[in-house]
Amino acid sequence: MRGDTAGLEGLLREVRRQASRPDGPDAREVLHWLHRHTGADFALVTEDGDTVESSTAGFPREILRSLAPLLARMSGGQLAAAATQADEWNVRCEVLGVHDSRPVLVAAARSALSPEAVALIPHAGSVITLLRRAMDGDRAWRGFQYKARQVRFGVLSALLVAGPVLARRMTTGAVPPLLEADRLRVHLLHCLPADRDRIVRAYQDPSGYHGPDLLVHCPVFKEHVICLIADDAGTRDGYGSGGHAGGLGAELHRLVRDNPGYAMGVSDPHPLSSTAEAYGQAAHALAAARATPGRVVSHRGQTPxxxxxxxxxxxxxxxxxxxxxxxxxxxxxxxxxxxxxxxxxxxxxxxxxxxxxxxxxxxxxxxxxxxxxxxxxxxxxxxxxxxxxxxxxxxxxxxxxxxxxxxxxxxxxxxxxxxxxxxxxxxxxxxxxxxxxxxxxxxxxxxxxxxxxxxxxxxxxxxxxxxxxxxxxxxxxxxxxxxxxxxxxAGQLPVGLDLPDSPASIPTARTP
Structure with missing residues (x-):
């Protein structure tokens, strides 16, 4: 019993170590841990029995051909576990998972495994199943974050170039609330490049947007976050979001206040069709903000x-x-x-x-x-x-x-x-x-x-x-x-440009 307990404790320690990996868990490490503690070699074999997903270095892949009928029955749900002989190898098999994909954990050893090792294999199979689900969940989460980031960027691009009609068409079925607003302000946040992901995710809602607002990684400058803040109520300096105190605009101001390396420029309110003009104002304000003690400047430009x-x-x-x-x-x-x-x-x-x-x-x-x-x-x-x-x-x-x-x-x-x-x-x-x-x-x-x-x-x-x-x-x-x-x-610079001879009249008006 003490041997079983020690083995399980070691397995749990390995699970904790895998769960804490910054790049996600790795089931191969569990196979290597099993090899060290049982002496057997292990492989994860796909449900068709033809592909080895991962294995220890000494696993005898040549035995898989003779195991093919057994692996097919197991992947088909007829068996959950099995023990057999294959070319002088003692083999134990354990099905992982209960969904469509049912890979098999195969253990192979030259001599009979100890009772403790035999008891450890199904526990290890359960652990690997959980780690695989965690990896699948992590991949799905990363995929969602990537897609959400691309959609937000697409909305920004449409607003900058074509206007809100194209932005709505692009997001049919998942239109961001920002596109329901009459006006917006652009907050252009200067921060550390390594902080951008954290900032954008901190205020992200389950739909991938940011409530009534939108935070977008600037595609041009890696230290900028472009923040489109709904401003239907005409809030002063963009502190509120949608007219409510304590909105995302206020959160961004607090971020700048609490981080000495940050700065931010804030535009005047603009209709969504003038997002490009709002971005230009925010860029001008940010240029001034970097040299201002408070490091936040709202656009107060003169008449164009x-x-x-x-x-x-x-x-x-x-x-x-x-x-x-x-x-x-x-x-x-x-x-x-x-x-x-x-x-x-x-x-x-x-x-x-x-x-x-x-x-x-x-x-x-x-x-x-x-x-x-x-x-x-x-x-x-x-x-x-x-x-x-x-x-x-x-x-x-x-x-x-x-x-x-x-x-x-x-x-x-x-x-x-x-x-x-x-x-x-x-x-x-x-x-x-x-x-x-x-x-x-x-x-x-x-x-x-x-x-x-x-x-x-x-x-x-x-x-x-x-x-x-x-x-x-x-x-x-x-x-x-x-x-x-x-x-x-002011007479300090020649104009440097004038039109060549042009038609005396303009026959048609152009549509920019």
Whole structure:
């Protein structure tokens, strides 16, 4: 009895050790433990008797052919256990499981097994069955987490590129509650890359979403979590979720407060169809938050440039600039839109495309526009045109038949006032650095050479400018567009772009 007890205690210790493995239990280790304590060799054989799932090194696989009829009867449910001889081997078999898959634990020894060893085999079979179920459960859990993460990413991608209608179609039967909201805020959380999984899972509900909200691993920056927080009640600074105090927004604020390496930018409320604009605001706010003592900044940006320009002339210019894109596939136009807001490699990761595919689409757009979208000034102009035409699908009756130039549009008192307000927080060193940086097409090394300072000093000035302007310049770079326009309006930078001869009128309105 003491021998049986000692064997069971050892088996339980092995089970505890397997259960605590970070990568999940391994039934092979139990087979090796059995071999050490019984002297027999063991194998797990599939229900058809043809495949060995795992075994100890000395297991005689050649005996399986003669055991095939017996193994078939056992897997078929006719026998639960059996003892036999096979080619001078003493064999004991034990069926594992009661469901469709019924593998057999086979023990083979040259000499007869001791009573203690014989008694230990069915216990070991039960343990292996439980470990296999645990492994199956772990695989299912991991599979669910992977699929849920992919669905959340798909919803985010649809909201960024196409809008909530496509997001709902993608999730038919399991529509996230967020898509029922009228408005959302984007909280862009900067954290340790190793913490992202833990944070996302901590607030995940059984459906794979996050209640009325959605947390998504940023596909571009490994230290970012993109948090889409429902904001139907217009809660201040996004602290509440769906208008309730203590929602996920408040939890994210507490995370930043309790973790010195964290920071967060929060957008204004936006309709779901403007998720891309909300993300841009959150990225700008995060750039400022990293240099702020509280490490949380809510977007408080000034009026966008497009809203201070004269509407009808601005639309005429924008439509003339973008009109060549009307003949291109929608995918090319969508990629072009994204490339004005993030690096090409980031667009490739966001859309799960190769960089060569993204480059091919961009070359097609560049050929149609007659522009080099690798140039910061060209990107700024196209980005402004896209912002001006966003949501405008018809030509107003009194829209002018001809278009002005971009220089003409920016040569106005409202634009000058906008630029003065935008550049006001900057000191002379930051202004000089920004001007040289844009002149060098945002190449820090070239800007450093032109200024006669180190590249690290250039980067430090740009970080300071990010905090002062509350614009993201170095991460996704979406704040560069406003810098380009503001410096041009202030006379510190030539516009660098104007349209070639274009049709005197725009025959049709484009749909972005």
């Amino acid at each position: 440039l497009g809203e201070v320009l004269p509407r009808r002339p601005a639309l005429a210019w924008a439509r003339a600039l973008l009109h060549p894109l009307d003949s291109l596939p929608k995918t090319t136009v969508d990629i072009t839109r994204l490339v004005t807001s993030m690096p090409r490699a980031a667009v490739a990761r966001l859309l799960d495309l190769s960089r060569n595919t993204v480059t091919a689409h961009i070359k097609r757009a560049e050929a149609a526009l007659g522009l080099d979208l690798a140039d910061a000034r060209s990107r700024a102009a196209v980005h402004l045109a896209l912002a001006l035409t966003s949501g405008c699908t018809t030509i107003e009756p009194d829209e002018p038949p001809t278009h002005p130039s971009l220089a003409d549009l920016l040569d106005s008192e409202p634009a000058a006032a906008w630029a003065r307000t935008f550049l006001l927080p900057l000191q002379a060193p930051q202004r000089r650095t920004l001007q040289a940086w844009i002149d060098a097409n945002t190449d820090g090394q070239q800007a450093a050479r032109r200024l006669g300072i180190s590249r690290n000093t250039v980067r430090a000035h740009l970080r300071t400018a990010e905090a002062l302007l509350r614009r993201d310049l170095l991460t996704a770079g979406t704040g560069v567009h406003d810098v380009v326009h503001a410096l041009h309006i």
